[in-house]
Amino acid sequence: MADAVTPMDAPTERPSGGGRTPAAWRPGMGIEIGSLYLKCVEIDERGATVWHLVERHRGNIEPLLAQCRDRARSRDLPLALVSHGTAPAGIVALDAALCLTVGARASCPDARNILEVGGSTLTLVRVDELGRIVSVHCNSLCAAGSGSFLDEQASRLNIDRDRAGQPSTR
DSSP: OOOOOOGSOOOOOOTTTTTOOOGGGOEEEEEEOSEEEEEEEOOOSSSSEEEEEEETTTOOOHHHHHHHHHHHHTTTTTEEEOOOOOOOHHHHHHHHHHHHHHHHHHTTTTTEEEEHHHEOEEEEEEOOHHHHHEEEEEEGGTTTTTTHHHHHHHTTTTOOOTTTSOOOOO
16 A cells, blocks of 8 residues: 555645645545544545545444545555544554644635534634644533534434525525
8 A cells, every 4th residue: 555644744835826735745545533424535646635425424434434445445545544542454543633734724725723513522723824733722521512412403403414504594
């Protein structure tokens, strides 16, 4: 399998034309397993998304993880997992705050405050003008489940979670 891809391989400075330096990316796949969803993304050498998967796992991650592993193997791509600890054999573990920062700044290079609302966490990452992490703040365990709560309520009300933030026309 190819060399592991790491967020450190991502560019840290913006060229004069704005945006990211395409030559700095290496193709690879990354997985994030949240409390509700498994997300997987494949990027090319420009950092563009080639393929992605977002599936609710309902506690059964193995089939989805196998699908991502099979795709990575068939394309000879490195596979990494956003993790706060270890990763399964053959998968590189990457720091969650670093991955969040690199991903957000790839889309919005001037971002200084990055907020992630997950199924069981709320995370704020503050970065300096060069994109270096200044601080990471997470909610306490007593506030965990905020995103999960909103997702469950939307489901109970028959509201599509992707449309929940749109203004009502009723």
